[in-house]
Amino acid sequence: xxxxxxxxxxxxxxxxxxxxxxxxxxxxxxxxxxxxxxxxxxxxxxxxxxxxxxxxxxxxxxxxxxxxxxxxxxxxxxxxxxxxxxxxxxxxxxxxxxxxxxxxxxxxxxxxxxxxxxxxxxxxxxxxxxxxxxxxxxxxxxxxxxxxxxxxxxxxxxxxxxxxxxxxxxxxxxxxxxxxxxxxxxxxxxxxxxxxxxxxxxxxxxxxxxxxxxxxxxxxxxxxxxxxxxxxxxxxxxxxxxxxxxxxxxxxxxxxxxxxxxxxxxxxxxxxxxxxxxxxxxxxxxxxxxxxxxxxxxxxxxxxxxxxxxxxxxxxxxxxxxxxxxxxxxxxxxxxxxxxxxxxxxxxx
Amino acid sequence: xxxxxxxxxxxxxxxxxxxxxxxxxxxxxxxxxxxxxxxxxxxxxxxxxxxxxxxxxxxxxxxxxxxxxxxxxxxxxxxxxxxxxxxxxxxxxxxxxxxxxxxxxxxxxxxxxxxxxxxxxxxxxxxxxxxxxxxxxxxxxxxxxxxxxxxxxxxxxxxxxxxxxxxxxxxxxxxxxxxxxxxxxxxxxxxxxxxxxxxxxxxxxxxxxxxxxxxxxxxxxxxxxxxxxxxxxxxxxxxxxxxxxxxxxxxxxxxxxxxxxxxxxxxxxxxxxxxxxxxxxxxxxxxxxxxxxxxxxxxxxxxxxxxxxxxxxxxxxxxxxxxxxxxxxxxxxxxxxxxxxxxxxxxxx
Numbered sequence: 001x002x003x004x005x006x007x008x009x010x011x012x013x014x015x016x017x018x019x020x021x022x023x024x025x026x027x028x029x030x031x032x033x034x035x036x037x038x039x040x041x042x043x044x045x046x047x048x049x050x051x052x053x054x055x056x057x058x059x060x061x062x063x064x065x066x067x068x069x070x071x072x073x074x075x076x077x078x079x080x081x082x083x084x085x086x087x088x089x090x091x092x093x094x095x096x097x098x099x100x101x102x103x104x105x106x107x108x109x110x111x112x113x114x115x116x117x118x119x120x121x122x123x124x125x126x127x128x129x130x131x132x133x134x135x136x137x138x139x140x141x142x143x144x145x146x147x148x149x150x151x152x153x154x155x156x157x158x159x160x161x162x163x164x165x166x167x168x169x170x171x172x173x174x175x176x177x178x179x180x181x182x183x184x185x186x187x188x189x190x191x192x193x194x195x196x197x198x199x200x201x202x203x204x205x206x207x208x209x210x211x212x213x214x215x216x217x218x219x220x221x222x223x224x225x226x227x228x229x230x231x232x233x234x235x236x237x238x239x240x241x242x243x244x245x246x247x248x249x250x251x252x253x254x255x256x257x258x259x260x261x262x263x264x265x266x267x268x269x270x271x272x273x274x275x276x277x278x279x280x281x282x283x284x285x286x287x288x289x290x291x292x293x294x295x296x297x298x299x300x301x302x303x304x305x306x307x308x309x310x311x312x313x314x315x316x317x318x319x320x321x322x323x324x325x326x327x328x329x330x331x332x333x334x335x336x337x338x339x340x341x342x343x344x345x346x347x348x349x
Numbered sequence: 350x351x352x353x354x355x356x357x358x359x360x361x362x363x364x365x366x367x368x369x370x371x372x373x374x375x376x377x378x379x380x381x382x383x384x385x386x387x388x389x390x391x392x393x394x395x396x397x398x399x400x401x402x403x404x405x406x407x408x409x410x411x412x413x414x415x416x417x418x419x420x421x422x423x424x425x426x427x428x429x430x431x432x433x434x435x436x437x438x439x440x441x442x443x444x445x446x447x448x449x450x451x452x453x454x455x456x457x458x459x460x461x462x463x464x465x466x467x468x469x470x471x472x473x474x475x476x477x478x479x480x481x482x483x484x485x486x487x488x489x490x491x492x493x494x495x496x497x498x499x500x501x502x503x504x505x506x507x508x509x510x511x512x513x514x515x516x517x518x519x520x521x522x523x524x525x526x527x528x529x530x531x532x533x534x535x536x537x538x539x540x541x542x543x544x545x546x547x548x549x550x551x552x553x554x555x556x557x558x559x560x561x562x563x564x565x566x567x568x569x570x571x572x573x574x575x576x577x578x579x580x581x582x583x584x585x586x587x588x589x590x591x592x593x594x595x596x597x598x599x600x601x602x603x604x605x606x607x608x609x610x611x612x613x614x615x616x617x618x619x620x621x622x623x624x625x626x627x628x629x630x631x632x633x634x635x636x637x638x639x640x641x642x643x644x645x646x647x648x649x650x651x652x653x654x655x656x657x658x659x660x661x662x663x664x665x666x667x668x669x670x671x672x673x674x675x676x677x678x679x680x681x682x683x684x685x686x687x688x689x690x691x692x693x694x695x696x697x698x
Contacts, residue, residue, distance in 0.1 A: 026385060026386050026399055027383045027384065027385045027386070028383070028384045028403035028404075028589075028590075029381065029382075029383055029384075029403060030381065030382050030383075030384050030403075030589050030590060031381055031406065031589060032378065032379065032380055032381045033378075033379050033585060033586075033588060033589075034376045034377070034378055034379075034585075035376065035377045035378075035379050035582070035585045035586060036375060036376050036585065037375050037376070038582040038644075039580045040576070040580045040581050040582060040622075040644055040648050041582065050375055054377035054378060054379075055377075057380065227389070231388045231389045232389050232666070233384070233387040233389060233390065233638055233639070233666055233667040234638055236382060236383075236384045236385065237382075237384060237586070237587070237590055237638070237639065238586070239382060240377075240379050240380060240382075241377075241379060241586055273389075289582055289583055289586070289643055289644055289647060290582070290586065294638055294664075295387075295389055295638055295666055295667075298638060298664040298665070298666055299389050299666050301663070301664070302663075302665065302666070302684070305663070305684070305688065306680075306684060313662045313663065313664060314650070314651075314654070314662065315643075315647040315650070315662060315664060316647070316651065317581070317582055317644055317647055317648050317651070318582040318644075331655075335651070335654070335655060339654065
């Protein structure tokens with residue numbers, strides 16, 4: 001096959017497509033537009049979007065010009081805390097808080113365990129931009145996964161900044177993983193989470209590999225924050241369309257810098273998309289067309305696939321960042337956790 | 350699991366995310382923005398985007414206010430025709446034009462056939478918005494696929510409007526498929542194409558099922574035009590970002606109406622996303638984050654997966670509609686056709 005000939009062939013294919021000139025160069029100006037409620041999304045999601053005020057990027061940036069991290073962490077934790085006993089009751093899981101070699105963890109045991117998962121464990125890492133989501137709040141999605149997949153989960157309440165920036169979180173995950181490996185085969189362990197939890201899961205696997213630890217049997221990368229820099233194309237194109245994150249500038253950028261603590265943001269332990277995926281286990285990925293991290297997700301998927309790794313990408317129509325988490329009664333949520341269960345059943349030993 | 354409790358749980362998850370009020374209701378105003386060249390895309394794609402003037406939506410609409418279909422078809426065919434003999438020579442395939450029960454076809458035989466595909470056939474349907482891309486031009490991607498997958502291909506030069514609107518194209522595919530079934534097992538046949546070719550492939554499989562024909566062994570749905578209506582969310586959000594299609598309004602909308610010829614655009618034989626996917630074969634799907642048909646592709650993927658069908662979705666960073674077709678030396682193109690080969694090897698009998 002002579003590549004030199006290819007441009008000529010390319011011009012033959014799909015002849016409906018001519019590009020018309022406008023402004024040019026390194027940056028394109030994309031004009032203002034009206035975006036209607038997404039008629040191709042589920043009714044639940046569409047109604048939720050209709051009920052949501054359009055995200056206001058400028059207001060959002062103003063809100064996060066100056067951040068008092070300590071005060072914000074306390075306020076968020078206080079406003080969202082839900083007693084673990086109630087969470088466990090409603091999701092039919094038993095939750096027990098513990099410490100492993102100094103790292104806070106929460107054990108989650110479902111009322112029924114899938115016989116396939118008798119010896120398996122889901123190592124869960126919570127989201128929250130590497131700053132928020134600690135304590136009791138860190139267990140919620142782990143409880144959902146434990147309940148839907150009928151698998152034991154261990155939620156790692158890893159250290160975070162301002163007190164404990166990178167690499168504390170990665171170190172804590174390694175500490176817990178080493179401990180788990182004493183009683184559980186690596187191939188029977190899944191690791192995963194959403195947003196920063198997805199990114200940290202990928203970063204932790206990079207670290208496991210560099211430490212010559214056996215890799216887990218599967219990864220759940222829910223819209224992973226795989227790149228702390230402002231590189232992904234959808235950070236620009238989906239700005240203001242993502243009703244959850246709204247914009248990278250402001251809170252996310254500040255959180256990235258706070259967490260990185262002066263380290264190179266492209267260090268694969270901070271931005272796992274920049275690492276090698278050659279030795280990675282099968283990975284299940286979820287995102288949406290309006291997700292600010294759509295690019296962060298598909299770039300990881302492509303790197304996994306070109307490394308020859310089994311990687312299952314799922315993109316939901318008009319879904320914002322982590323939208324499947326916010327309404328567990330929605331089809332998006334039920335499909336995500338239902339298909340994850342099948343993925344784990346296929347790939348965990 | 351009590352769903353009534355879920356909103357409370359949901360508020361616990363990912364606490365970094367608060368939505369800030371702006372305008373609201375059924376339509377959101379998304380503000381003008383500057384989108385830089387995508388640093389996370391391949392170097393080849395990024396340079397191609399830098400070299401491209403930003404798509405001009407208004408100019409594009411003006412260009413297609415009044416369309417003389419006959420003149421446009423002739424002009425496009427004339428400007429793009431490349432002798433089949435040269436195409437064959439450069440891609441190491443033999444191309445032979447033929448007719449099957451009145452339908453024009455092109456046989457494509459690669460110089461080397463994968464032993465796994467000794468009895469297999471790729472039934473190829475070209476793109477071009479159901480109006481363009483006929484004749485010699487219709488064979489190009491079939492030749493690329495035949496060469497890269499080392500599989501025989503049969504490219505269907507189906508009838509198109511203005512002379513022959515829907516359902517002529519579907520009928521022609523059925524005619525050829527019935528003929529092929531006489532000598533080839535259904536499970537050894539792949540069907541597919543890009544854009545309208547992907548949409549027509551999905552529509553044809555709907556028709557095979559309603560005619561009680563055995564379904565093929567695999568489908569290649571390259572950024573399929575699965576919905577002729579303006580429903581997909583990315584028709585709005587990626588308008589002007591997709592440098593190939595640019596906008597639904599104008600040419601695409603006119604082509605949809607011309608092809609449909611007064612029939613309901615949501616007929617699954619016109620817009621296959623609205624059909625049932627219960628009996629579909631394994632399907633390989635490709636799109637990009639800037640693709641106007643990103644939604645059309647992921648909506649089909651979701652419908653396939655919820656129907657329990659093997660479906661492999663691949664989304665390329667910053668790629669416009671069918672961008673993998675235009676630069677076959679690009680990583681996006683090589684990954685698409687390389688991974689399709691493995692998909693066919695796995696799923697064709």
